Amino acid sequence: MKQNRSAFSKKQRGADKLIEQESDIARKKNTKLSQNRKSSQPDNTEKLQKVLANLGNGSRREIEAMIVAGKISVDGKIATLGDRVDVNASPKIRINGHLVQLRSKEKDVCRVLAYYKPEGEICSRNDPQGRATVFERLPRLKNARWINIGRLDINTSGLLLFTTDGELANRLMHPRHEIEREYGVRVFGNITDQQLNQLRKGVQLEDGPAAFNSIKPQGGDGLNQWFNVVITEGRNREVRRMWEAIDVQVSRLLRIRYGNITLPKGLSRGTWMELGIDSVNYLRELVGLPAEIKSFTTKSSFDKRIVRPKRIKLNQSSRTTRQKANKKPTRI
Numbered sequence: 001m002k003q004n005r006s007a008f009s010k011k012q013r014g015a016d017k018l019i020e021q022e023s024d025i026a027r028k029k030n031t032k033l034s035q036n037r038k039s040s041q042p043d044n045t046e047k048l049q050k051v052l053a054n055l056g057n058g059s060r061r062e063i064e065a066m067i068v069a070g071k072i073s074v075d076g077k078i079a080t081l082g083d084r085v086d087v088n089a090s091p092k093i094r095i096n097g098h099l100v101q102l103r104s105k106e107k108d109v110c111r112v113l114a115y116y117k118p119e120g121e122i123c124s125r126n127d128p129q130g131r132a133t134v135f136e137r138l139p140r141l142k143n144a145r146w147i148n149i150g151r152l153d154i155n156t157s158g159l160l161l162f163t164t165d166g167e168l169a170n171r172l173m174h175p176r177h178e179i180e181r182e183y184g185v186r187v188f189g190n191i192t193d194q195q196l197n198q199l200r201k202g203v204q205l206e207d208g209p210a211a212f213n214s215i216k217p218q219g220g221d222g223l224n225q226w227f228n229v230v231i232t233e234g235r236n237r238e239v240r241r242m243w244e245a246i247d248v249q250v251s252r253l254l255r256i257r258y259g260n261i262t263l264p265k266g267l268s269r270g271t272w273m274e275l276g277i278d279s280v281n282y283l284r285e286l287v288g289l290p291a292e293i294k295s296f297t298t299k300s301s302f303d304k305r306i307v308r309p310k311r312i313k314l315n316q317s318s319r320t321t322r323q324k325a326n327k328k329p330t331r332i
Helices: 002-040 048-054 060-068 166-173 193-201 238-244 277-286 319-325
Strands: 072-074 093-095 112-117 147-149 157-163 181-188 203-205 208-210 214-221 224-231 250-258 272-274
Touching (some): 048 072, 166 277, 181 238, 193 214, 208 238
């Protein structure tokens, strides 16, 4: 009997071990399956700075600085660099205590403006010196803001693109895409072939070598000579510094093309025009973004031609003066 019991207990222990092994194998399989399910599910989260930049709350660098300074919170917790959010889950994001209005990607419409920047305007939203900025004449937006694609210095005029899509702006400005920028340059003096060849081969600047992709003489009057030049970078004052490197001073600089988007004919200085869906999708395709299926239809400031009344100084005792001041602008 004792031998039979011991034999039975050995068999039982062997069966228990076999069950434990099988359960361990099943547990591992279930763990792998759950991991595979999780990995197969689409990740709808994006970096916090990217989401806020796309919503027009600043550039990625500006937002990253705000995150480091502890000015941004997500669902009541102070955000940190590397945080990711799912816009479709409606997180409560606050900047300096103010709630950010979120919208899903499906509701976004990518808009792009072509603006004829005049000389004397700066590419900043606010200027301590009180100078005019390129944002003052742009149409107002609700729950979004215009992001400039690149910059032009205060003494440079011409084509400046704006968009509501932060990701599009970020990619178009990135040097890896090597998007062409064409400028009309007026210089003073006789320019030799040797100097032009030097600009084509490359000159040494403080922040590294630089060269024009092409230089085409456009004629001129007297010692004022015009050239069309093409570069694929957007470094600060790069075109001017390249001419200065060969001891030539630029007297006028005008951007006439960005990619294949040219400065619209008939667009006067300080006015803007909204690009159509074909041009918008060209820019998106250029940097690997999906095409838009709809566009925002609006007129340009050039087409509106609104005559604004002159400002009238109001007199508290004059009702007629108040009535004149409240008259609506006339349209022609």
